[in-house]
Amino acid sequence: MLVYLNGTYVDHTEANVSVGDRGFVFGDGIYEVVRVVEGNFIMEDEHLSRMDEGLEGLKITLRESLKREIPEISRTLIEKNSLQTGEAKVYIQITRGSAWPRTHTFPEPEVEPTVYLSAESFSPHTELHKTGVDAITVSDVRWSRCNLKTVNLLPNTLAKQQATEAGVNSAVMIRDGAITESPNANIFGVKDGTLYTYPATHYILSGITRNAVIGFADELGIPVKFMPIRLDDLFELDELFFSGTTTDIQPVTEVDGKKIGGGKPGPVVRKIQKAYKEMLYGS
Known part of the structure; x- marks a missing residue:
C-alpha cells in the first residue's frame, strides 16, 4: 500500500x-x-x-x-x-x-x-446495520476539548477495549450522568418520534455524519432536541443509534444487557438509514 x-x-x-x-x-x-x-x-x-x-x-x-x-x-x-x-x-x-x-x-x-x-x-458493517449492536456504559474520562479531533485517543481506545473484553460491540460513554458519545461515534436517542443528541459543546466531537443526520431529520420532519440524554432515562428511550464516517447509522439495541425499546432497530433509525444510504449510493 x-x-x-x-x-x-x-x-x-x-x-x-x-x-x-x-x-x-x-x-x-x-x-x-x-x-x-x-x-x-x-x-x-x-x-x-x-x-x-x-x-x-x-x-x-x-x-x-x-x-x-x-x-x-x-x-x-x-x-x-x-x-x-x-x-x-x-x-x-x-x-x-x-x-x-x-x-x-x-x-x-x-x-x-x-x-x-x-x-x-473499506467494508461497511451492513449486517450490523440491519440487526443492531450491543454496548456497555463506561465513564467518559476524556479531556474537555473533545471537539478537537486529535490523535490523543487513549481513553477512546481503553473504552473500546473494555467493550471488547465484555463481549459487546461498543460503549456508551457517560459524563456527569449524561450520555456523550461512543469511543468512535456520536449518539442519538429517540423518544416519542423526537431525536435527542448531546449539544455541540467541547465535550463531544461535532461529527460530520452527526450533522448529516440532523439535516436528514429536518428534511423528514423529525424534531431534534439538542440536550443530553440522562443515564437515568436511557432505558426509557424508544431507540438509540450511533453515527459516524465508518460507523454509518448503527442501531444500538441493547446496553448493559438490557433492551433499548423493543430490542430491535426502530422506525426512526430506519428512516435515517435510508436517507444516509441514498446520500452515499444514490436512490
Missing part, C-alpha cells in the same frame, strides 16, 4: 517519522477520515473544514499551498492503490512536526508539520 508522507509517495512499510515527531511523543496532532464511494469523496469539504478547525485549535500552522493540495493527494492515493471502484477511506494526519530536544512548549523556531495520508479499502 502506498502512502503519502511529507511530499513523497512511499510504500507503507518504508514510511518513517522521526522519534522526535511531536505526534509520536506528545500526541500533538489532528486527523480526519474521509469516506470514498466509487471514487466519490463523501462530505470532503466538511471534513477539511473541521481539519482547519483542529489545526487552529492546536495552533499548528500548515502552509496554505499544502493545505490546498490535500484533495489532490487523496485522489492520487486512491488511484495509486487501485481504489477507484468500490468503497475506501482516506486517513489524514497532521502533527506539529519533529523537534529536538523534547519539550512541552511549542518548538522555537516553528518547524514544518508532519503530513501523512493513506488510503485503503
Whole structure:
C-alpha cells in the first residue's frame, strides 16, 4: 500500500517519522477520515473544514499551498492503490512536526508539520446495520476539548477495549450522568418520534455524519432536541443509534444487557438509514 508522507509517495512499510515527531511523543496532532464511494469523496469539504478547525485549535500552522493540495493527494492515493471502484477511506494526519530536544512548549523556531495520508479499502458493517449492536456504559474520562479531533485517543481506545473484553460491540460513554458519545461515534436517542443528541459543546466531537443526520431529520420532519440524554432515562428511550464516517447509522439495541425499546432497530433509525444510504449510493 502506498502512502503519502511529507511530499513523497512511499510504500507503507518504508514510511518513517522521526522519534522526535511531536505526534509520536506528545500526541500533538489532528486527523480526519474521509469516506470514498466509487471514487466519490463523501462530505470532503466538511471534513477539511473541521481539519482547519483542529489545526487552529492546536495552533499548528500548515502552509496554505499544502493545505490546498490535500484533495489532490487523496485522489492520487486512491488511484495509486487501485481504489477507484468500490468503497475506501482516506486517513489524514497532521502533527506539529519533529523537534529536538523534547519539550512541552511549542518548538522555537516553528518547524514544518508532519503530513501523512493513506488510503485503503473499506467494508461497511451492513449486517450490523440491519440487526443492531450491543454496548456497555463506561465513564467518559476524556479531556474537555473533545471537539478537537486529535490523535490523543487513549481513553477512546481503553473504552473500546473494555467493550471488547465484555463481549459487546461498543460503549456508551457517560459524563456527569449524561450520555456523550461512543469511543468512535456520536449518539442519538429517540423518544416519542423526537431525536435527542448531546449539544455541540467541547465535550463531544461535532461529527460530520452527526450533522448529516440532523439535516436528514429536518428534511423528514423529525424534531431534534439538542440536550443530553440522562443515564437515568436511557432505558426509557424508544431507540438509540450511533453515527459516524465508518460507523454509518448503527442501531444500538441493547446496553448493559438490557433492551433499548423493543430490542430491535426502530422506525426512526430506519428512516435515517435510508436517507444516509441514498446520500452515499444514490436512490
